[in-house]
Amino acid sequence: MGRQIGGGHEDEVTAALLCHRLEDDIVGGRILPGARLEELALARRFGVSRTPIREALQLLAATELVEKRPNRGVYVTLPAPERLTSMFEAMAELEATCGRLAAERMTPAERGQLDHTHRVLGVAMRAGEAGDYEAGNRRFHDQIYAGARSDVLVELTAAVRRRVAPFRRVQFNHLARLGASHHEHQAVVDAILRGDGRAAEAALHSHIMAAHEVAQDFLASLTLAARRQG
Incomplete structure (x- = not known):
């Protein structure tokens, strides 16, 4: 499990921090295009609840580094x-x-x-x-x-x-x-x-x-x- 992030205000500051960490993992090649980002697995990795993970993924979608696919989940992608x-x-x-x-x-x-x-x-x-x-x-x-x-x-x-x-x-x-x-x-x-x-x-x-x-x-x-x- 990775280093824990967050505390009492995890729904705000932590979501932004998690998004930053995931961005760096993607552009750093540690998470490759096509990988599925699962809320539960990420929550365990970072030691937080699923709420800030869900919010972090929403922030991440705005950068076009992930794509939300209906009924399938969130997948890493890259802009053309x-x-x-x-x-x-x-x-x-x-x-x-x-x-x-x-x-x-x-x-x-x-x-x-x-x-x-x-x-x-x-x-x-x-x-x-x-x-x-x-x-x-x-x-x-x-x-x-x-x-x-x-x-x-x-x-x-x-x-x-x-x-x-x-x-x-x-x-x-x-x-x-x-x-x-x-x-x-x-x-x-x-x-x-x-x-x-x-x-x-x-x-x-x-x-x-x-x-x-x-x-x-x-x-x-x-x-x-x-x-x-x-």
């Missing part, structure tokens, strides 16, 4: 390459717009905070601390979203971000990608600090599509592994 491209294109367009607006609307204090986050990310990158870099990366993008001052745009961006999140995370498994990501962030920060909305827009679009290339390579490797096993 074209579908993954479509999701990343939407993500790139939305984040690019957030970047343009942030460059135009951020206060001097917010620009300074973004620059500070970028510098902290540099420390994590040089140390090869992928976990710290991933956490700082989320904070970096969240600061740009907040700086855009557009609630509706941020809601839409967050929804698409949720769909591509498992595939965005795989890039942090490669130290070389950490360096490339930080270099791309530098272009974003430079543009926002000087208030150049169009440059920030272009830099963020390029940044997201670079992550897309890594995600496509990883999707191809998972698909090949599943075919070999099948």
Whole structure:
């Protein structure tokens, strides 16, 4: 049995944590496409009740990593390459717009905070601390979203971000990608600090599509592994 997760509030926080763990198992190739995810088995594995497992599977379905089949259960699947491209294109367009607006609307204090986050990310990158870099990366993008001052745009961006999140995370498994990501962030920060909305827009679009290339390579490797096993 795996390490137990959860406690008194397992129906909320634990479901999200379980979803994250299952996402990583799927994109990490530990659970291959075609596998059935059984609530009882997962509840035993994680040491929780079936309620948060059921909620985690519902969250997971939104990422298109699983498919609910009527009267048959929940099965692991993967998006087609074209579908993954479509999701990343939407993500790139939305984040690019957030970047343009942030460059135009951020206060001097917010620009300074973004620059500070970028510098902290540099420390994590040089140390090869992928976990710290991933956490700082989320904070970096969240600061740009907040700086855009557009609630509706941020809601839409967050929804698409949720769909591509498992595939965005795989890039942090490669130290070389950490360096490339930080270099791309530098272009974003430079543009926002000087208030150049169009440059920030272009830099963020390029940044997201670079992550897309890594995600496509990883999707191809998972698909090949599943075919070999099948």
